[in-house]
Amino acid sequence: MGDLLHSLTTELRRGSLTLAVLSQLKTPQYGYSLVQRLDEYGMKIDQSTLYPLLRRLEKQEVVSSSWDTSENRPRKYYVLSEYGEEIFQELKSQWQRTTEELNALLRGEKNNEDD
């Protein structure tokens, strides 16, 4: 059961990760700062998922990136593009709708059990 549960949970989280990442990119962030911000909200994200995800989003022009080499360590900053902002808003309302529906469904299940 452990393996199955693990893969189901991963699948469940996969879609929400993109939304979580986008929500933090209104201001430019680099990889590790993003990890920390998400962590503050209790959202754990695998490093091996985050960096490829950021690159994909960049390729899809949802975020844009720039290298900051002024510090002693070069850092790649990502920020939502205009298009990305639209996508994010759209995705956010989709998410809210889905969670409401799902919550209602789950509550319904509970009522059934009570019967």
Added chain:
Amino acid sequence: MKMIDKYIHEVTYRLSPKIQDDVALELKSSIEDMLPDDYTEDDVKEVLTEFGDPSKLARQYRERPSSLFGQQVYDFFISSLKVGGFIFIVIALVIAVTGIMAAYTGEGGLFTLATTISGDLIGAVLNIVAHVFFWGMLVFVFLERIGVHRDENSSALTGEPWKPEDLSHSLTTPWKKSISKASIYLSFFWSVVLTIMYFTAANGVGPGETAVFNGSLLRLFTPFVILLAAASLGVNMYKWKVGHWNRIVVVVNASFHFIFVVFLILLASRDSLFDPAFMTYLSERFDLSTGSIEMYPYVMLWIIVLSVISSIVYETILGFKKARIKHN
């Protein structure tokens, strides 16, 4: 620290060259971000464990559908495309050279002759390439489905979850010194193609109703071809096993190629290499006298032989150079 670079290399060499540097820089700064100022090797190990198996990370970057075609199949596919490209360049060169020669000697029929022969050649080569490609793919897909451990969190070889300690035995040779798997596939692929071509030719398959080559001569050479094919297989397996260029590998590789070149020259310099019927066929088809047409197949043959020899010499020299790169 060395371990970080090794890890990053393990990830980036699996990616397309275009994004390698960018990914490397970003990973390095991200890994360093996670480390305390005065970090120890244990700190590095901890962070790398969080990043996980480099091959898995690379897979995430590659975003290719990996359900049917994995890394090996993909590499094979790409190298086959390169071989195809190479063949077409050689054939195009042959056409161009004979075209120029025709212009000088003023024989209009020659250019048509060259393009027609090349056309037949392209057809034959394409046919064989398609076969080899298809069966090669099938073998790789089969190997990948059956032979490789499918759990993506575990090593394909040991079945254990990835640990930073795995880095030390996954890559101890400098990148430039290693023998790329693609080159081994390529060499294997060529051996198969050439062997099949040889036996096809020996059995008298050619354009029209005629055989191109003298079948009995080719059959005389058959034992050597079988030996060469076996030797080629052995050399490739040995290169695969060692995985990097060293003195022994280079010498083994060079001797094999030397023997191959000697064989090629011996074969190409036989007077009776081409079937007389083929010459008659050519002279009838292009309306040239048998005497004047006889040299052209030989010219084309030698152009091909010389280009093969020069590519072998180039590869051998490269091998010697790589063998001299120091281990660190």
